[in-house]
Amino acid sequence: MSRKVMHICLSNGWGGLEMYSSRIIPELRRQGWAAHGLAMAGSRVADSLVEAGIAPLTVASRGQALLRVGRLLRYLKAHDIRILHCHKSSDLCLGALLVTLRPSLRLFFTDHMGVTRPKKDPYHRWAYGKVSRLLSISETTRQRNLAAFPLPPERIRRLYLGIDPVPYAPRLTGSERQVLRDALGIPSGAVAIGLPGRLTPGKGQGIWIEALAGLRERYPALAWHGVLIGGLTAAEGSSEAFVAELRDRVAELGLGERVTFAGFRADLPRLFEAFDIVCVPSRNEAFGLTVIEAMAAGKAVIGADSGAIPELIDGQTGRLAAPDDSLAWCNAMAELAGDATLRQRLSEAARKEVSAHFTLESHVTGLVKAYTDTLDEPA
Known part of the structure; x- marks a missing residue:
């Protein structure tokens, strides 16, 4: 079974959401998973992934990422990557498009912000419909997610964040x-x-x-x-x-x-x-x-x-x-x-x-289990 994941974070900002991927990569590696990344060229996200030990793919914009979807699919195939993990809702368009073109991929989305408005229009029904698991970082966030997103409850899971103490x-x-x-x-x-x-x-x-x-x-x-x-x-x-x-x-x-x-x-x-x-x-x-x-x-x-x-x-x-x-x-x-x-x-x-x-180890253990469970599910 492939134990590889690509984290997608096309953001020029720098906060907890943007720091997340580089924070968990060392623990993912320790638990036997190889991480890849896709980030904005010149962003702090890209720099943090390099510091975490991986060389991310970079694009100048989300539009460029969409134009290069064929190259991304070839990269995913060449590296046997079957899990995509998005962290910004604006990146889900790319993730959903990749899954549409290659249904064997599994798409994850972590809601770091705690959505407050319903997202059930036709576009969001399509994009979130491609999500295998939506991860809520608290029970409060999970309750908001259940109300806001067009997903069955079993696809929305709580997974507390964690740190290395x-x-x-x-x-x-x-x-x-x-x-x-x-x-x-x-x-x-x-x-x-x-x-x-x-x-x-x-x-x-x-x-x-x-x-x-x-x-x-x-x-x-x-x-x-x-x-x-x-x-x-x-x-x-x-x-x-x-x-x-x-x-x-x-x-x-x-x-x-x-x-x-x-x-x-x-x-x-x-x-x-x-x-x-x-x-x-x-x-x-x-x-x-x-x-x-x-x-x-x-x-x-x-x-x-x-x-x-x-x-x-x-x-x-x-x-x-x-x-x-x-x-x-x-x-x-x-x-x-x-x-x-x-x-x-x-x-x-x-x-x-x-x-x-609330340790990073327990968080990544739960994350890895979620990744593995979805790989066993039919496309």
Whole structure:
């Protein structure tokens, strides 16, 4: 049986969706599968696939990919690739066309975004009709997918994302951690409250800043410092207008000396070591990768009580707060900031939860099983 798959991601962006293929390729290889890739020429996706150890096919545009469908079919045949895996809905046209021309292919689609609108018009019925499995990255996303997509329920499967916990294990010495905290502007003895993520309205930084203002007013005895981790420019995936709004609001609230805009950082596993609390106030996460990364790092996490985040943490492993309630965020941060023993208990439980349910190994094991199952089904 062929144990080869081509991942298709024709995107010039750079977020969790675009990072997915390169993240799982080493584990796919370890589990005996060879991965191929199709990406936009010059994209970060293409570069990440090279870094993961494969030389992807590249095209200048989706239109060019459609024009080269014959070449793609010859490539798939020459390499005995029978599984195609798409990650953007806009790439499904290509995937469905390839399956139409070669029905022995199996087409997978992972909904990384959590669709919110029905897709049952004639085009989508054709494209999704060619999908062997639609993978939902949380139960919340699966329920949306069942309502939105023209597929029978048995073709829509939940498969939680996962991470390798090892890079997130603490490794800095005490002095190294202090140097990092100093670089982030965290005063000695202050509880560091971090919020990693793209600086866009849906990620909840605005409500978090309002909550910090409440924290200063309602709990004046607490020593704390907030750190925003995320690109400050459009090229880094953030909204520059929103960044300007956040900076202005921080100044208006008099929080300039208590909030650091750290910009994009590639060393997130180490940055977690500088924090005592990690906040993820995103309003509508389809999964919440940052949540399990912070849990694996042994942080006390506060997540939004919306989207898929409540599937990842509960009262034993973290705290939840309504995404539009600044007072709830204020009180949750105050509770954790004022109780180091509670933070430690939550962090230990969080690490265990990730190891039990959200590892990259378990994710890829489920993915490989789905691939294999479809190869046994009639075309």
